[in-house]
Amino acid sequence: MFGQKPPEDRKLFKLSKRKYLLDALEDFLEQIMIIPDKVVNTESNLRPLVLKKLLYSLGLPENSFSRYEANITEVVNTRNAISHGQQKDGIDGCTFERLEKTTRDINNAIIILIYDALRKKLYLKDHSVVF
Incomplete structure (x- = not known):
């Protein structure tokens, strides 16, 4: 899930999750967002x-x-x-x-x-x- 096996140490494990999140966030923010028409729903x-x-x-x-x-x-x-x-x-x-x-x-x-x-x-x- 985090790209590699997380370390056994609890503090290092938390740090590795945060690092992964920040790396993934950078990639996510670089992506083009496409908003499908069905998102715009006027509910009649x-x-x-x-x-x-x-x-x-x-x-x-x-x-x-x-x-x-x-x-x-x-x-x-x-x-x-x-x-x-x-x-x-x-x-x-x-x-x-x-x-x-x-x-x-x-x-x-x-x-x-x-x-x-x-x-x-x-x-x-x-x-x-x-x-």
Whole structure:
């Protein structure tokens, strides 16, 4: 498991495990990470908690959209009410425009978050980590 037979001495054994871990970590950090599409699961409705989970799983700050939580919930609830027949009359034009603008603002904020992460190369290993 550790590349070679560990020493019998307990302290040396611990040290050899740590050395192996650090060596393996270096190799791991050099590998290209591929995130399969199935990792991004909106669980049918992209509610604030689901968005937080997605951001976290992608290594992005999960609280980036806290200011939009009420808006996201309203968009999801309105969509569900219409699609499930609870709001058969739909919504008025003013509400539609407001929800459309909200959706556009949130989408733009996500694009900016991803662009910023790419620009700052946040996907690369952090050299400031000290063990």
